[in-house]
């Protein structure tokens with residue numbers, strides 16, 4: 292799985308990836324899991340194109356994506372159509388470890404929570420990128436976004452490794468290039484369109500998880 296995601300055609304446009312988050316929202320503001328997963332697959336592809344230093348990050352993301360895909364394709368797949376239906380199904384059937392790790396280490400709820408926190412990182416990072424200037428450093432934007440989102444949930448060793456990886460991020464011009472969206476003005480415009488959608492998907496999930504007390508799942 293890691294390999295197939297890594298080697299699928301490397302050339303792509305970040306606009307298309309971010310567009311998939313648009314397709315996540317149903318009419319009544321539920322979040323489709325299939326589309327959410329597709330969005331993440333695209334992001335992982337982008338991450339892989341930045342080089343093998345990020346391999347440990349993409350590997351973990353791929354693992355989590357695969358767990359969710361297995362739920363979607365499993366015999367109870369119809370319960371996993373939206374994040375809302377997944378939460379309801381897993382809670383009603385006691386399929387979630389609520390306070391300490393136990394017999395359900397791969398619940399959809401705890402797995403998605405990790406990606407959900409990473410989506411917050413993405414939102415913060417992209418917002419910084421959108422408002423950045425030519426001499427802004429991607430490594431700084433990235434670690435600031437990380438410190439405000441994922442870092443509090445990670446042990447020291449992961450924070451350390453992440454910090455080291457951020458240092459070798461390409462600079463802003465090269466980064467914009469890999470995004471393959473066009474000149475900087477177009478990148479900024481694209482981000483301006485994509486961010487509210489990502490933010491909405493994040494907020495809806497955050498409220499759902501808060502409502503059910505799921506924000507600290509082990």
Ligand SMILES: CCCCCCCCCCCCC/C=C/[C@@H](O)[C@H](COP(=O)(O)O)NC(=O)CCCCCCCCCCCCCCC
Pocket residue numbers: 305334335337338345347348351352405406408409412433437441445449453460470509
């Ligand atoms: C562009 C640079 C990309 C930097 C990515 C920033 C996120 C750094 C995350 C570091 C995670 C390290 C790997 C290990 C994580 C796990 O310990 C930890 C906890 O899991 P557990 O409870 O099962 O043990 N896992 C997680 O928190 C999930 C992390 C998922 C990270 C996915 C990041 C994908 C980034 C996509 C980049 C796209 C950038 C697009 C910008 C234009």
